Every structure is written in structure tokens, then in C-alpha cells.
Amino acid sequence: MGASVGQTSGPDPSSAREKRDGLPTQFKVVLAGESLSLLGAQISTVMIPLIAVLALHADELILGILSAISWFPIVIFGLFAGTIIDRSSRWLIMAICNIVRAALISVIPILAVSNTLNLSALLLVAFGVGICNVFFDIAYQTYVPELVAADALGKANSGLEFFRSAAQLIGPLMGGLLATIYRPEFVVSITSITFLIAFSALLVLPSRFRVRPVNSDSMIGHKRISFITELRTGLSLVWKSSQIRLVVLAGAMVNIFAAGVSALFVLFVTRSLGLDSSVFGITVAVAGIGALVGALTFRCWANFFHEGTCVAVGLLSTGLGTVLVALAVFSNRPMVCLTVGQLFVGYGSPVMNISLVTLRQRLTPLALLGRVNASARVAIMSSLPLGALLVSGLAEATSTTTAIWVSAVGELAVLLILGPFLLRIKANEPTS
Template sequence: MAWIVRGEFRKLWIGQLVSASGSAVTTVALPLVAVVNLQASAVEMGALSALTIAPHLVFGLLAGVWVDRWSRRRVLIRTDIGRLLLLGSVPVAAAAGVLRIEQLYAVAVLTGVLTLLSDTASQTMIPVLVPRDDLMRANSAALLNINLASTLGPSVAGFLVQVLTAPFAIVIDAASYVVSAIASYLIREPARAPAPERSEVRLSAGLRVLFGDRVLQPLVISAGIAAMTGAMQAPLTVLYLIRDLHKSPAFVGLSLTTFGAAAVAGTLVAGAWCRRVGIGRSYLSGVLLASVSGVAFATGSTPVILAGQVCAGLGMSLFGVPQRTLRQALAPTHLLGQVTASWRTLVIGGQTIGAATSGVVATAVGIRPTLLLATGGMLAGLLVAVLSPLRTLRDVPDREPAGDR
């Protein structure tokens, strides 16, 4: 995979790796600022968490329209600068003794909007910077950034918070956007076709592409179902491990690290696996592997739980790389932003619903049955893909994207 990180894509890859690593620090540090420095209540913590996700649901479709009309390179630069200023305001306010929970709310919302735009722009820029035949390798490299950051970031964040205190640990994230902005500034973005007239722009354009393509339609339905039901597990696993299984906090950390390490390993082999079994079956095998974690947790066995985390981490990469690649290859070039944003809105929206309902379901039937129900839901998403053309799809279809014909 390393050889694909070259040319203009290398600049994008470096910038996104640095900013993702910084963001992983803030993911831990910002809630700690609320808890430690502002003594936030459970309601305030819930609001802070919700406001972080809300931009993806409220502005997701709009973000796609904006990215398709603007220079992606400028979007990356401006969103980096915006996040630098927003996050930098937290340690400044803390040092001045004027930090309030309302400021954290504003930072969470505004950085969420900028991150939405940045992520949409970076994903839609990949097929512009690399040849079609290299899309899978490029997506593996891009997903490696996310997995490395999410695996190492929390540990680094904990150390920085211990040494610097939470508000000043956020300085690291703010500084990361300086590097990312410089890397984005150096990208030579290829010329693009003129944006469509405003009268021709529809918020539903991305959705029409996703649901109008014989490959993308089952893919988005399958991914949406799997994301929604899979997200039911995340809020419950720590509670289940500690309260029901009486595991130590160290074991919780070990299980999360095991998942992250497996996800990193998965990105390194995803391209080769796609070529060996076919891009469609790589997606199917990834969802299947990811779904077993709920059953593994339900057994209560330490070795089985850790094995389940290995499977889930590998699975996330094995289905993540092909679904990104198919979306980028089959979406119309002039609608890449809207298709990407529509996908993220549906999938993140599904995750939000799953996470929000997990507590209600667990209260009604118990945590262990809820974990098993989540596995059943992910397998239902897998079944949608199995009964579709994805089952026999070996390579990215060699045709023009829908809507470009």
C-alpha cells in the first residue's frame, strides 16, 4: 500500500493523518474539560455528545451540495483554519477563567459542521487525485489514517490530559490543523467541470444516485441497517463488561486496543483480500466478521471476547474499503460530494438511532439479549447484500458512473 501514498495524494494523506490524530485527542479531551473543569451534569454531557453528531444529520445533504460547487482544496484549507480558531478558543478561555459550557456547545457544533465539510471534501478528492485502478489502495491508505488515530489517539490523549490538563491538551489538536492546512495548500487540484446551475441542484440528488444504481442501492441499504444495529452495541459494551461480567477497567482498555489494532491490520490486507475474493465478497465477509462481536461479548468468555474484537476490527476494514471504493467509482463525478454526504447522513443517522435506542431496548430485555439482537440486525444487513449483485461482483464495474452517461 505504501507506494500509493505519493504525488498529490501523499499531501492529502499526510494532512488527514495529522488532523485525524489531533481530533482523536479532542475526542477525549473535550468531554474531560466539561467534566473536570466545568463540573458538567449528565444532561449537559448528553447535550455535548449530541451536538457533536447533530451537524451530520442537519447539514449532511447541504454539505454535499456545497462541496460539489466549491474547490475541494479551498474547503480543506478553510475548514482547517476554522477548526484551529475554534479549538484554540478553549484553552484561551480556560486560561482567562471565562470558559463556560455554552462555549463548548458552540465549539462542538461549529467544529462538527467544518469536519463534515472537510471529510466530504477529502473523500471526494481521492478519485480526483488517483487513477481508477488505484482507488482501492488509496482508500485503504485513507482508512489506515482513521484507524491509527482512533487506536493510538485515546492513549496519547490520556497522557496529554494528565500532563497538560484537558483544556491545554486541545492545543495539540488545534496545532494539527496548521499542518493539515499547509498540506492542503500544497495540493494541486485538477481542473473540474463547471458546477451545475443553482436551479439544477437538488438536495435529493445524492440519494437518487445511491438508490438508483443496482450496486449502490443494496450497498447503502445493507450498510445502513448494519450501522444502525451495530451502533446499539457500543454504548452497552463497557457497561456490560464492568457491571455484568465484573471485568477490570484494564480489560476494557485491552479489548478496545485489540479492536483498534485489528482494524489497522485490516486496512493493510483489505486491498489484497478484495483482489483475492472479489470486491463484493470482501464487503460480505467484512460485515460477517464485524457482526460476531455481539455474540462474543454475550458468551462472557475473556478469550472469546478478545477474538470477537479481532474479528470486528478486521471486518470493519474489509467492508469499509470496498464500500468507499464502489461509491467513489460509481457516483457521477459532478455529484461525488452529494453522494458522499448522503451516504454519511444515512449511515451516521442510522448509528445515532441505534445508539439512542440501545438503552431503551437493554432496559426492556437486558444487555445480553440486546447484544444478540444487534448481531441479528447486522446479519439482516448482510442478507440484503447477499441477495444482491454484490454477491458475485469481483471488480469495480467497468462502466461510466450513473448519471455521467
């Protein structure tokens, strides 16, 4: 891919700034809006469970269902979302998602004022927001190559991952703090405001960045390709391209073990190690700090290595981090092992994620990118609930410590098996 779609060859008042940082102004506008959307989404992930517990007195089953709703939409709607996005303006999809999310969240305080808020309504709102998140995330990943030249994709994605990591750190803290000050069913209105501001940021973009790409492949001559055919084309490219298939497989495999560690981490800290619950909170925050550092330093790796090698670096950091976490059982200073381990785990995640997204964007023709992104996200995200169930089942049959060790070995095994192949990837040209 060469210059981004819609860029002109004439002088641009912001060209001097763009030469310095390699990112065009239109991308920075979209990034600002996406950052607010991420912050709003993270606040809502804390607020909605708090509303269920504090306002609606939900039990463990309801909380489990609320948690599952966060990943169900990508499994159910992911493939269809990719095909719809390839047929539409990415800008329009993102704008609609922000408006709909703002409207859905605003339903909660409206029902609370009228004393008609109930668990069914909360579940429906959470599910609706989850669907919008699926469309927005895929549209955004597909939209970036329209705004940014191919040689700046890594930098653009690292910027997004930095703000994503910051939102994952700040959003829950902000949501938890605000919920202690006032009733969460009303404080959640802040989330609607962030989505509306994100929508306003998209309105700043010139009209040439709001249209559907001209190189869409949904027409052959004067005949439109069917929706199902387009969907199968995206799946086929993921399967037939050895490089894209390898990228998706690496993300899915490591997620199986990472999801298991995430599900068991609180039990490992409080029961297996006998530490205070505050230690759990501290070590989770440390992982967030590691993620921020990983997003900031990704370009240092990318300046010397191809994205395939960077995926291997992320896998290595995550695997070593999980080993350090597991070693806390044998350490006289378990807090040190947990802290350093979580720092490595947090660091490796954005390095790997940025590399995976950038590889897909560089390897995939723009006309197919929505479907490929969707197919990849379905495969990778579907492994999360699978991993949580498998590793938790292993912990039930053996022990939490054993399951953590198995996960650590599993993550390193993914690196040893797939690492040599990842090192060979050179994403210079899109897959044909």
C-alpha cells in the same frame, strides 16, 4: 473513470515510485495532511469531554449533549455540504476547514486564560468543529478520485482507513496521557497545531490540484442549476442506482446494531460479566488493533474479490465478532471470548468501510460525487443514534445480554439478506 484529473501524460520524476505503489505524490501529500487532521480530531474527542468534567464540572446530561453533537452536524448539514462541495474546489473546502478548526479549538485555552471558559462556549466550539468535520470528510472522499486513478482507489482508501484506525487508537491514548500531565483546557492547543500542519500540507500541492473540477454539472448551457435541484440530483442518484442504494442500505443497517453494541459494551463487560473496568479498556484497544490489521490487509481481499464481496467479508467478520462477544456470558474464559470477538469486530469495520467508500467513488460520476457521498453519509450516520436508542431501549426492557445477542443476530441477518446482492456488484463503470 480513467486517469485522475490534472495528471499529465509527460514524464514525471516520481513516476517510478508511483508505478511501484500505484499512488501519485499529490495523494500522499493530501493523505499526510488528512492523517494529522484525523489525529487532531481524535485528540479533541477526548479533550473536550475531559475539559467539561475536570474544568467545568459537567454532569451526565451535558456529557450526553457533547456526545450527540458529534453526529448532529452530519444529519443537519450533510446534504447541503455535498452540494456546496460539488460547486466548489475540494482543496479549498479542506483548507478552510483546517483553518477554522484550528481557530475554534484555540478559543478554549484563550477563554481559560481569561477565566471566562464555560459550558456554553465549549458546546459551541464542539458543534463548530463537528460542522467542519462534516465538510472536511465529504470533501476528502470526493477529492480522492481527482488525485488517484480509478484502479488505485481501493489502495488509496485503505491507506486512509489505516491512518484513521491508527488515529482512533493513538489519539485518545495521547489525549488521556497529556491530560494527566497538565490541564486539558490548555493541552488541547496541540489539536490546533495538528490542524495548522494539515493546512500547510495542502499548500504544497501544485495549483492545478486546487481548482474546481472542469466536469461539474452545475451548468446547463449558460444557465446555472439551482442549489435545491443539485441537492435533489444527488439524492435521486442514490435512490435510483440499485448498486449505490444497496451499498448505503448495507452500511446503515449494520450501523444500527453496531451502535447498540457500542453503547452497551461497557455495561456488558462490567455488569453482565462482572469484569474489571480495565478489561473494558483492553478489549477496546484490541478492537483498534484489529482495525489496523483490517486496513493493512484490505488489499489482500481486493486483489481477489470485487468491493461488493469485500463488504460481505467485513459484515461477516463484524457479525462473528459480536457473536463471540455475546458468547462470553457462557464461557469459563470470558476474557478470551471478548478479546477474540473484539479483534474480529475491529477487523471487519475497515474492510467494510473501505469497500463502501471505494464503491461509491467508482459507481458515481465525479460531478455528482460530493452529493452522493453526503447523502450516503447522512443515511449511514443517522442510523447510529437510532441504533443506540433502539438497542438500549431493548436492554432496558429485557437485559443487556439479550440486547447484545439481538444485535449479533441482526448483524448476521444483514449479511444473509444483503450478502447475495453485494456479491453481484461489479463497480467497473460509473453510474450514468
